[in-house]
Amino acid sequence: MANLDKSEEKSAQMLAATRNMNETAAELANNDVKFHRMTSNEFAARQDASAARLLNLVNILYSATGVSMESKFELPMELTDRWEEIHEANTELLEKADLQLDSLTGQKENLSVGKFELSRNTLKPELMHGDIPKPQLLFTETINNFDELPFKPRLTSKPNAIVSLADSLELVPGTFGRMMYVNPYTVEIEKAKYPKYVSKLCKPIEPMPLETSEPIWVEDEASIKSMLKELAQEVAIAVDLEHNDTRSYIGLVSLMQISTRSRDFLIDTLKLRGKLQILNKVFTDPKIVKVMHGAGSDVTWLQRDLGIYVVNLFDTFFGSTMLDFNKKSLAYLLEHYCDFDTNKKYQLADWRIRPLPEEMAYYARCDTHFLLYIFDRMRNDLLGRGTISVVNKFGVERETTGIAEVLQESRQLAQKSYEWPVYDEEYGKGIGGWLSISTKFKIFDGKQLDVLRALTRWRDQVSRAEDEGCQYIIPNRYIGMLARRQPRDRAGVIAIISKSTSSSVMSRVDEILEVIRRGLDDGIAIDAEMTTAGQEATATNEQESEKQLVSDEMTQMRRMNLASELFPESDSSKNFLVGQQPGSSCAVQSKVFGNLL
Structure with a gap:
C-alpha cells in the first residue's frame, strides 16, 4: 500500500509540473520565441540545449519499447516527419504501463487465458511477414488488376433462389461513373424473414470450454462436405474472416472461421479457393442466421474471393451501437459478455502462413467461439429496451424496437455488392489514394x-x-x-x-x-x-x-452638352452633371436623365 501512496504522490507532482509547463508554453507565442532567439544568444543556447535533451529522452524512451526504429532522432523537425513512429512507440509504452499498473493494483493478476499468454507486445516478425510463395500463383484463375469491366458475381448456381441466377445479374451505375452488378441475392435478402426465436427472450447457451476440444481444420472437399452436413442442422452459425491486404492488390481472404454451439471450424480459403460456393446452401438459407461482427468488409470479401452471399445476417456491431456501448469492437463484446480478454494484435498477422501457427489458430477460433453466446445475450438486452423512437435521415420519427433496427441494418448491409477498386486521381479517395x-x-x-x-x-x-x-x-x-x-x-x-x-x-x-x-x-x-x-x-x-x-x-x-442647352449660363448644368436635381427644373432633368440611362 505504501508503494501505491508513493506512486500517487509522484503522479500528482508530475501532473502539476506538466500543467505549469503547458501554461508557461501557452503564454509564449511562436513569434515571441523567434524574437527572443534573435535578440538573446543565451535564450537561443538554452532552447537548443532543451531541444537536444528532449531528443535524447525521446530516443531513450523509444529504445525501451522494443519497436524497430528507422534511425535515431537527430533534428527536432524529424519529430514531425516521423510522427507515426513516435505514435507507435507511445502506444506500446502506454500499453506496457497499463499492464504494470493492473498488475500492481491486483486488477488483473493473471494475464493469460487458456494455454496462451495474451501478450500485448508487437507480433514476432515471422508472424507479421511470412516468407512464403504468393498463394495466388497457384490459383486457377488469372489475376488481372487492370480489368475495367464490372466485377461479375462468381456464382455458377444459386441455391435457395427466388429469382433465377440469369435474371439476377443486373447492371446498374456504380462508383465513379462505372457500371456494377447488383447483389444477385438482393430479392432473397429483402424477402427473407428472420426465424421467430430471434425476436424472443432466451436462456443464453454457455459456450463450450475451449480446453475441452480442438478446432476442426477444413482443407479438402471431403471435410467441406462433412462440415456442410453439420452446419445444415443449425439455426445459427458464427462466421468471421481473416484477410491479408499486404501481398495482393485487392487482398486475399486467407482463413474463414465458422462456429456452431459445439464445434469450431477453420477453413483454408486459400487452398479451397474456387471450391467453397457449395457453402451458399447454408449461407443463403433463411432458416439459419449468420452471426458476424462488423461484417461491412466481410460481406464483399466473401463475394469477391469465394462467391458466397449472406441471407439473414445478424451483425453484433449494430447491436453494440443500438445498446450505446462505449466501444463497438469484438474485443469489447468478449470482455463485456464473456469476461474473456483477447488481444487483437493478431489482426496484423500474415494469415497466409501455412501451417498456421498454433497461437494464431487459437486467436482465430476465439473470434467465433463465443459469438453465438454474445448473440443470445445481446438479443435479450435489445429486447429489454422495449419500444424506442428513432429518427431517419429525413427527420421523420417512428416507433420501433432495438432488435428490429439491428435486423434492418444487417439486412441492408448484406445487400452490398463488390466493385473493383478504382484509383481516384481527382479526389484521392479509396485504396492507395492521396487524400488520407x-x-x-x-x-x-x-x-x-x-x-x-x-x-x-x-x-x-x-x-x-x-x-x-x-x-x-x-x-x-x-x-x-x-x-x-x-x-x-x-x-x-x-x-x-x-x-x-x-x-x-x-x-x-x-x-x-x-x-x-x-x-x-x-x-x-x-x-x-x-x-x-x-x-x-x-x-x-x-x-x-x-x-x-x-x-x-x-x-x-x-x-454636359445637354445641360448647357437646357440651362445656359446657369449653375444647374453643374448640378445636373453630378446627378443633382434643381427644384425649378426637376421634371425636365428627370426626363433627360432617364433618356440618357
Missing part, C-alpha cells in the same frame, strides 16, 4: 501535393502490375516523406524508403526520382497554365475597364 496521406501529414502546399499525387498514382500502377498491396510497395508514411522532402538524387530517395519497403521497389529508385521530377514539372506546368489564364483574364478585365471608362467619358460629355 495529405490529411495525415498535412501536405497542402501546391508542389508537395503535386508530388504526392504523382507518387500515389505511380504506386497504384506498380501495385496492380506486381499484385501487391500499396502499403507493401511503399507505406503511406514514406510516400508522405518523399512528397514533403522531394529528394533530387538516389541517396535521398534510398535514405527514406530503404527501411520499410519491398525489395522490388529498391530497384525502382530511378523511377521514383523521375516521378518526383514529373510531379514537380506537372505542378509548374499547371501553375504556368493558371498564370497564363490569370493574365488573360486580367488583360480582358483591363480591356473591359478601358471600354467602360471611354463609355463613361462619352456619357459625361453628352450630359
Whole structure:
C-alpha cells in the first residue's frame, strides 16, 4: 500500500509540473520565441540545449519499447516527419504501463487465458511477414488488376433462389461513373424473414470450454462436405474472416472461421479457393442466421474471393451501437459478455502462413467461439429496451424496437455488392489514394501535393502490375516523406524508403526520382497554365475597364452638352452633371436623365 501512496504522490507532482509547463508554453507565442532567439544568444543556447535533451529522452524512451526504429532522432523537425513512429512507440509504452499498473493494483493478476499468454507486445516478425510463395500463383484463375469491366458475381448456381441466377445479374451505375452488378441475392435478402426465436427472450447457451476440444481444420472437399452436413442442422452459425491486404492488390481472404454451439471450424480459403460456393446452401438459407461482427468488409470479401452471399445476417456491431456501448469492437463484446480478454494484435498477422501457427489458430477460433453466446445475450438486452423512437435521415420519427433496427441494418448491409477498386486521381479517395496521406501529414502546399499525387498514382500502377498491396510497395508514411522532402538524387530517395519497403521497389529508385521530377514539372506546368489564364483574364478585365471608362467619358460629355442647352449660363448644368436635381427644373432633368440611362 505504501508503494501505491508513493506512486500517487509522484503522479500528482508530475501532473502539476506538466500543467505549469503547458501554461508557461501557452503564454509564449511562436513569434515571441523567434524574437527572443534573435535578440538573446543565451535564450537561443538554452532552447537548443532543451531541444537536444528532449531528443535524447525521446530516443531513450523509444529504445525501451522494443519497436524497430528507422534511425535515431537527430533534428527536432524529424519529430514531425516521423510522427507515426513516435505514435507507435507511445502506444506500446502506454500499453506496457497499463499492464504494470493492473498488475500492481491486483486488477488483473493473471494475464493469460487458456494455454496462451495474451501478450500485448508487437507480433514476432515471422508472424507479421511470412516468407512464403504468393498463394495466388497457384490459383486457377488469372489475376488481372487492370480489368475495367464490372466485377461479375462468381456464382455458377444459386441455391435457395427466388429469382433465377440469369435474371439476377443486373447492371446498374456504380462508383465513379462505372457500371456494377447488383447483389444477385438482393430479392432473397429483402424477402427473407428472420426465424421467430430471434425476436424472443432466451436462456443464453454457455459456450463450450475451449480446453475441452480442438478446432476442426477444413482443407479438402471431403471435410467441406462433412462440415456442410453439420452446419445444415443449425439455426445459427458464427462466421468471421481473416484477410491479408499486404501481398495482393485487392487482398486475399486467407482463413474463414465458422462456429456452431459445439464445434469450431477453420477453413483454408486459400487452398479451397474456387471450391467453397457449395457453402451458399447454408449461407443463403433463411432458416439459419449468420452471426458476424462488423461484417461491412466481410460481406464483399466473401463475394469477391469465394462467391458466397449472406441471407439473414445478424451483425453484433449494430447491436453494440443500438445498446450505446462505449466501444463497438469484438474485443469489447468478449470482455463485456464473456469476461474473456483477447488481444487483437493478431489482426496484423500474415494469415497466409501455412501451417498456421498454433497461437494464431487459437486467436482465430476465439473470434467465433463465443459469438453465438454474445448473440443470445445481446438479443435479450435489445429486447429489454422495449419500444424506442428513432429518427431517419429525413427527420421523420417512428416507433420501433432495438432488435428490429439491428435486423434492418444487417439486412441492408448484406445487400452490398463488390466493385473493383478504382484509383481516384481527382479526389484521392479509396485504396492507395492521396487524400488520407495529405490529411495525415498535412501536405497542402501546391508542389508537395503535386508530388504526392504523382507518387500515389505511380504506386497504384506498380501495385496492380506486381499484385501487391500499396502499403507493401511503399507505406503511406514514406510516400508522405518523399512528397514533403522531394529528394533530387538516389541517396535521398534510398535514405527514406530503404527501411520499410519491398525489395522490388529498391530497384525502382530511378523511377521514383523521375516521378518526383514529373510531379514537380506537372505542378509548374499547371501553375504556368493558371498564370497564363490569370493574365488573360486580367488583360480582358483591363480591356473591359478601358471600354467602360471611354463609355463613361462619352456619357459625361453628352450630359454636359445637354445641360448647357437646357440651362445656359446657369449653375444647374453643374448640378445636373453630378446627378443633382434643381427644384425649378426637376421634371425636365428627370426626363433627360432617364433618356440618357
